[in-house]
Amino acid sequence: MRTKKYLTLTRAGILEALQFRLSFLVMVIGNLLYLIVVYYLWKAIYASAGTEVVNGMTFTDTLIYLVLATALFNFMEMYTVWEIGRNIQSGKIVLDLLKPMDYRKYLFWSYSGSFVTQFFLTFLPTFIAVSVVTHGAVPLRMNLLYFVISVVMAVSINYSIDFIVGTICLYTESIWGINIMKQVIVLLLSGATIPLAFFPETLKTVMYYLPFQSIYNAPLSILLNGNPQPRTVLVTLGTQFAWCIAMFVLSKLFWKVSLRQITVNGG
Amino acid sequence: MKRKGFRFYFKIYCKILAQDLKSKMSYRADFIISTIGMIFTNISGFVSFWILFRNFPQIKGWDYYEMLFLYGFSLISITPVQCFFDNNWSLRQYVYSGDFIKYCFRPINLFFYYQSEVFDVKGLGQLAFGIGTLVYAWIKIGLGFTPLMLLKITVFLLTASLIMIALQNAAAATCFWIQNSFYVLDLAYRFRDYAKYPITIFSPVFRFVFTFVMPIAFIAYYPSLVVLRPDTVPVLSWLSPLIGIAFFYVSYRIWMFGAMKYSGTGS
Numbered sequence: 001m002r003t004k005k006y007l008t009l010t011r012a013g014i015l016e017a018l019q020f021r022l023s024f025l026v027m028v029i030g031n032l033l034y035l036i037v038v039y040y041l042w043k044a045i046y047a048s049a050g051t052e053v054v055n056g057m058t059f060t061d062t063l064i065y066l067v068l069a070t071a072l073f074n075f076m077e078m079y080t081v082w083e084i085g086r087n088i089q090s091g092k093i094v095l096d097l098l099k100p101m102d103y104r105k106y107l108f109w110s111y112s113g114s115f116v117t118q119f120f121l122t123f124l125p126t127f128i129a130v131s132v133v134t135h136g137a138v139p140l141r142m143n144l145l146y147f148v149i150s151v152v153m154a155v156s157i158n159y160s161i162d163f164i165v166g167t168i169c170l171y172t173e174s175i176w177g178i179n180i181m182k183q184v185i186v187l188l189l190s191g192a193t194i195p196l197a198f199f200p201e202t203l204k205t206v207m208y209y210l211p212f213q214s215i216y217n218a219p220l221s222i223l224l225n226g227n228p229q230p231r232t233v234l235v236t237l238g239t240q241f242a243w244c245i246a247m248f249v250l251s252k253l254f255w256k257v258s259l260r261q262i263t264v265n266g267g
Numbered sequence: 268m269k270r271k272g273f274r275f276y277f278k279i280y281c282k283i284l285a286q287d288l289k290s291k292m293s294y295r296a297d298f299i300i301s302t303i304g305m306i307f308t309n310i311s312g313f314v315s316f317w318i319l320f321r322n323f324p325q326i327k328g329w330d331y332y333e334m335l336f337l338y339g340f341s342l343i344s345i346t347p348v349q350c351f352f353d354n355n356w357s358l359r360q361y362v363y364s365g366d367f368i369k370y371c372f373r374p375i376n377l378f379f380y381y382q383s384e385v386f387d388v389k390g391l392g393q394l395a396f397g398i399g400t401l402v403y404a405w406i407k408i409g410l411g412f413t414p415l416m417l418l419k420i421t422v423f424l425l426t427a428s429l430i431m432i433a434l435q436n437a438a439a440a441t442c443f444w445i446q447n448s449f450y451v452l453d454l455a456y457r458f459r460d461y462a463k464y465p466i467t468i469f470s471p472v473f474r475f476v477f478t479f480v481m482p483i484a485f486i487a488y489y490p491s492l493v494v495l496r497p498d499t500v501p502v503l504s505w506l507s508p509l510i511g512i513a514f515f516y517v518s519y520r521i522w523m524f525g526a527m528k529y530s531g532t533g534s
Contacts, residue, residue: 022447027450027454030450033454044468045319045323045326047327049322055322172300174296176297177301180304194318194319200318
């Protein structure tokens with residue numbers, strides 16, 4: 001009974017996502033275009049570098065990393081900040097707060113439907129295509145299991161961060177600016193645009209202490225490592241787990257405190 | 268409808284601009300945060316650029332400062348679309364809600380009136396950033412300076428910016444025909460990120476595609492060659508102003524065609 005209400009939201013999300021088939025097509029074209037640019041850019045970079053391996057990554061590694069980072073991005077981007085921000089501006093948030101479900105949970109589960117569709121429509125095809133194109137350069141062993149665990153935690157951390165940023169909208173009533181700041185910081189510092197291995201040493205150290213690398217860098221580096229040391233896996237997943245809890249608590253507390261702030265104009 | 272002169276439109280534009288700025292100033296926090304967000308975007312773009320290319324002395328015959336020149340050029344040429352045509356992003360909502368009909372009843376050019384309603388101040392920060400980058404690269408390359416060069420770069424920057432404007436107009440106009448056209452606009456928006464790479468990194472097929480099918484190469488690559496490599500300027504570079512104007516005109520016709528067949532929502 002308890003899970004049923006969540007799954008209903010998931011189902012509604014799937015149906016909603018399937019309504020917009022054309023936008024899905026446009027999104028696929030956009031991603032293909034991005035991948036073409038990334039492919040040739042890095043090919044040119046590796047050709048000019050003169051060595052096979054740059055910063056411990058081969059061209060194939062880098063390509064797989066970036067392609068799957070894009071796929072992960074499509075999978076994880078939930079536009080939470082926009083949703084919360086718009087609901088605050090329009091006043092609809094009052095209706096959502098009255099629902100017999102925690103707002104944080106409600107928002108998450110109403111998006112879960114697009115997780116399912118995105119997984120089957122973008123992530124899985126991309127993953128299979130990458131494995132085939134690179135002739136099995138993606139190791140398919142235990143790391144696959146670690147990867148799944150890691151992605152689940154990444155989704156959670158990403159959602160918590162989004163929720164915190166969305167809560168800030170309660171104070172500022174600015175959506176675009178807040179959202180773009182979040183997006184820029186997360187994409188750059190998580191290693192989604194450039195693999196973490198390419199960053200200068202000092203910057204890299206700083207980034208390992210921040211939660212963002214747990215979103216993209218952690219799952220992707222676990223996936224690309226065919227024979228990981230048990231210690232590496234433990235440290236990576238452990239760090240992610242710690243951030244998972246920390247961000248969860250933080251986002252919940254922040255929301256609770258901020259809810260007193262809420263001002264709704266009509267609605 | 269009687270044709271009205273340039274001066275008339277200029278006067279009207281100033282009046283509308285003043286109103287727009289006043290209304291923006293009433294949401295001061297949003298304005299400040301958005302500006303900071305824009306600065307963030309530019310800094311992060313520059314940081315990724317720096318991280319990517321600091322390791323490599325040259326890429327396919329393009330050294331660091333030449334790439335930087337291209338980067339600065341692309342930033343400047345995508346500024347007008349940000350500043351003057353930002354209202355395209357709202358077109359979708361106006362069309363669906365039916366509010367678009369109000370623009371149809373004014374005795375001035377519909378396209379002009381619609382676009383003039385919003386001036387995006389954030390773009391100015393980007394302009395400053397772009398000019399700074401361009402000047403820095405210009406000095407480092409040692410291109411020298413003559414009034415003719417200044418004239419050339421101004422003309423080519425202006426016409427290059429028409430390409431991005433044209434792409435965005437056409438993309439925004441799709442909302443007259445299809446639902447959920449946000450993704451089309453978003454796709455066009457992403458083109459600006461690809462403009463900063465020299466087209467020579469692509470294979471011949473995609474060089475053709477990015478020149479003639481999706482004219483991304485005309486946003487920065489071809490026009491910048493006129494100043495950057497004056498000894499070997501391809502014909503396409505000299506043609507780029509004409510192409511810019513042609514594309515702008517076509518996009519304007521598409522936009523107007525969509526607007527003219529718009530019949531409102533009946534409310």
